[in-house]
Amino acid sequence: MKYLHTMVRVSDLDASLKFYVDALGLVEHSRRDVEAGRFTLVFLHAPGDEGAQVELTYNWDESGYDSGRNFGHLAYHVDDIYALCQHMINQGITINRPPRDGRMAFVKSPDGISIELLQKGEALPLQEPWISMPNEGTW
């Protein structure tokens, strides 16, 4: 038995790839357009970790997906949480829970999927602008 992926539905495929690929740094593994079903599947994974994927389901005629409380978040180890959060800010992403502790941050996809970022290994030394950055919204 083996974990394959977590599937999430996305309202806007371009906006979602900007978030998951350009900002978060996942890479595209494969993509399938199913004309008959009017949907597109895109499989993503962290670089070098293709055994655990995220499947984006983009239904061409559906959007505006709501969030539920039963699903919490996806979590990733990252090499440098400050560098990644700064890169995401530069890409226009809100850091809902900034890494004030040098260890943990939360961001959200365009469809409200919460993503936890955890610094690999020891927490980084505390530093600005992170120490003073307040929470924004929920995650």
Added chain:
Amino acid sequence: MKYLHTMVRVSDLDASLKFYVDALGLVEHSRRDVEAGRFTLVFLHAPGDEGAQVELTYNWDESGYDSGRNFGHLAYHVDDIYALCQHMINQGITINRPPRDGRMAFVKSPDGISIELLQKGEALPLQEPWISMPNEGTW
């Protein structure tokens, strides 16, 4: 960068472990009771695949989590989809989408988290009772 886990919230920890461990076959990796925050975290994974986990968050004073459409499902490769589905039925689980095609099934956790089971390798030869088993509910 590396995928760590998908977190889901559970209303009833015992019922959830019956589903995820006794029925689905995941194994418990670790558990943490946080008295101060009044919650328990349980980390599970497929046998032999501890790099990709499911984190169950059990808040002691909260239950009745709703589902949203932005989250789709968790997916696992399984060695024998018929044997696993029969085992789950024996454990009292409804197979929402039976493996009529010898390849794919869907079940749901007590909190409505959808789980996709995919036969590893080639689809199994079609056989009863699966061929005639109707869908039940949503997944």
